[in-house]
Amino acid sequence: MAVGWVKVVGVGPGSPEYLTKIGERVIGEADYVAGAEELLKTFAPDKKHLSFGEFGAVLKQIKDLSRSFNIALLLRGDTGFYSLLRKIERENPGLVTEVIPGISSVQLAFARLKKLWDGAAFYSLHGRALPEKLKDEFTVHVFLLGEKIDTSSLKQLLQKHGLEGASYYLLYDLSYPEEKIIKLSFADLPPELSGRGILIAER
Known part of the structure; x- marks a missing residue:
């Protein structure tokens, strides 16, 4: 057989x-x-x-x-x-x-932004809780989003690590026709983050 x-x-x-x-x-x-x-x-x-x-x-x-x-x-x-x-x-x-x-969507995300990702720290929020702390030795932080991420708690974590002044990129549905890439500030982060998305914070 x-x-x-x-x-x-x-x-x-x-x-x-x-x-x-x-x-x-x-x-x-x-x-x-x-x-x-x-x-x-x-x-x-x-x-x-x-x-x-x-x-x-x-x-x-x-x-x-x-x-x-x-x-x-x-x-x-x-x-x-x-x-x-x-x-x-x-x-x-x-x-x-x-x-x-x-x-990976991460590779595509950084290609879309025309940036390197060899100095980035990664955190998956897809079915996982927020990390207790971020890796401060990195200047770029990448969050793989999931369903209904509590932005308020995430912003508290980002503030705790001095990332209010960072540049933020929100990338949704990469490679799909509805692909969306938004550059925004800490203050402009939406109240809820969810779906096939990636949030990148660059110090």
Whole structure:
């Protein structure tokens, strides 16, 4: 009996234009494609789908099917940067055969701003609480947004670290037609931050 594989494919910020050639090839070679429904419709409309619902159940399904079939597991952005790869490997060690990295929204954000990001500190607020403190040795702070971020608490944290005078950039829906990039001041930060966005504070 043939033994299949499970390959994690980073599909970039969301637009098919940012899918790598090798990622496209792996998706084409897969018998099944797993991932969020939006990604399945965008990147593998003609494949057999394993849509993320109850994540543990989907992982078990992937594990069972991989005994005979090839499965591409799609993750948005960079597979090694705040991704589900950590949870997959923790719950099913050895399941993943290969990881195909993609372009992260962070890479695209700094490219859009024409700035370097090798001196930036990163904080994910996607399903996570605000950090207790920021890394003061960095001059650029990058916040990956999630659902309904409390701007009041975030501003208190920024004030605590002397970032009232920083330049702020709010980037939403990168790579999508509705992409929006706004430069603003500390005082102009909106009362609520949410969605597929990134907030960058540059001292």
